Amino acid sequence: MTLESDLVVRNATVPDRREPTTVVVSDGRIESITTESDDAGADGVPDVNGDELTTIDADGGLVAGGFVDPHVHLDKAYVAPDLPPNESGTLAEAIASIHERKADYTREDVRDRAIRAIEAHVRNGCTRIRTHVDVDTIGGLTPLEGVVAAREACADVADVEIVAFPQEGIEQDEGTADLLERALASGADLIGGMPDNERTDADRRAHVDVCLDLAGCYDVGVDMHVDETDDPAARSLEYLAAEVIDRGFDRSVTAGHTCALAAYDDPHAARVIDLVAEAGLSVITNPPTNLVLQGRHDAHPKRRGITRVDELVEAGVTVAAGQDCLLDGFYPYGRASMLETALLTAHAAQLTTAAERRLAWAFVTENAASILGVEHGIEPGNPATFNVFSSDVGSRHEALRRGGPPRWVVHEGVVVAETEVESTVGLGC
Structure with missing residues (x-):
């Protein structure tokens, strides 16, 4: 299946889903949510097209409603x-x-x-x-x-x-x-x-x-x-x-x-x-x-x-x-x-x-x-307003414990903020 999309988030950790997940966004709303085991495409994820397609590799990071x-x-x-x-x-x-x-x-x-x-x-x-x-x-x-x-x-x-x-x-x-x-x-x-x-x-x-x-x-x-x-x-x-x-x-x-x-x-x-x-x-x-x-x-x-x-x-x-x-x-x-x-x-x-x-x-x-009175959550049809956390934040608890900002902030299908990930290499601890 090929979808027309504005934004695709791959390799995401979505609450209550145990497998790496792909979130496809079109026209400001979540078009689909698929995992590797879903019948999505030859490589386990949907094929997507879009004139101005933005792709985010979450690298295992948490993706959750904003x-x-x-x-x-x-x-x-x-x-x-x-x-x-x-x-x-x-x-x-x-x-x-x-x-x-x-x-x-x-x-x-x-x-x-x-x-x-x-x-x-x-x-x-x-x-x-x-x-x-x-x-x-x-x-x-x-x-x-x-x-x-x-x-x-x-x-x-x-x-x-x-x-x-x-x-x-x-x-x-x-x-x-x-x-x-x-x-x-x-x-x-x-x-x-x-x-x-x-x-x-x-x-x-x-x-x-x-x-x-x-x-x-x-x-x-x-x-x-x-x-x-x-x-x-x-x-x-x-x-x-x-x-x-x-x-x-x-x-x-x-x-x-x-x-x-x-x-x-x-x-x-x-x-x-x-x-x-x-x-x-x-x-x-x-x-x-x-x-x-x-x-x-x-x-x-x-x-x-x-x-x-x-x-x-x-x-x-x-x-x-x-x-x-x-x-x-x-x-x-x-x-x-x-x-x-x-x-x-x-x-x-x-x-x-x-x-x-x-x-x-x-x-x-x-x-x-x-x-x-607004729709919320990572579900098909909902507004694509969500956060993508860095790869070392794989759960809501870890996000809450660490307290840092998301890596990417998406509002109605558009990335509105992006935070650079601070490297911990060489801290010696």
Whole structure:
């Protein structure tokens, strides 16, 4: 059989296939996946043609679906050098520290930093990104305009989805509700929220209501920062879940962070998790940031600062993990590496068995893709968005353990990044 193709990857190690595999790509999608034992051709692989055929010899390296970052803040990326230091290391000081800088944002400033962050993601094998972008009366729509411009500039190498994020509140930041509507008409794809940044419980509930009302009116999904706090009295997650059920809300709803779950007593946490599962909410945990922000003022033993990952998974909730922050007022680190994010999640949630390591990988691949509603994986017909690792990385576990970038990054059938393999010859060790 002869196939017309744009790209062929030979001698690949594909998860759950024991033989060297050939992946054939045509028109941005995976055309076929064959092994030496398949009836493909005289030499055990399909014959392929193409006017501009690209051929990659994986030399036994892992080929797996591309990484997905379901939760990051591109508008804030790399802004830390311009901010006063967060001396307390708390979420509240981080939010306050960025106010003056945000008021001085320009479209070009945000665009350039966001492009830098997108490119860093791509080099690390992540070409699908969901970003939260501040929409409030401090920065207006400037952060959104900058990220939209970055999205357009990087459209050939990455898909970027934008959440209009009222970080400063809605009830306490008068005018933000109107700005959120304008954001949806100016490039935002989803409605976000942060009910914990309101003064009273009534205002927090009203915040959730506004977000759901806007999502219903504009027929978009919801992705909110929910209970990103150590406070065991925080109740936004259960209110959100109950409202989704009571309204019969039929659009995607995602709850990010949900740190307060870790502060609840076990019986109450179980009730809330059951409610989350019943409502069909997805949950995104963000260990890179929450491990350093949450529990800072606990006496020992300190809480880990992340949500109850294991119990949510056990309840059937779709869980993913996000980078969240990149060198901003909230987090002084961050490499736009979903392998690093998965590894931090594995450490924080104590994911060490073979099945648990596979779960850590899923948090930044198929689970995250499911939340974004995109096809994922090395299967015929799927978008050809995948990573090809070097020959000494033959499994997902080895990729996770080593943490280095892929050798080749393929997005919709096109090689968008290539990393030279560092030689270990002559190191003497």
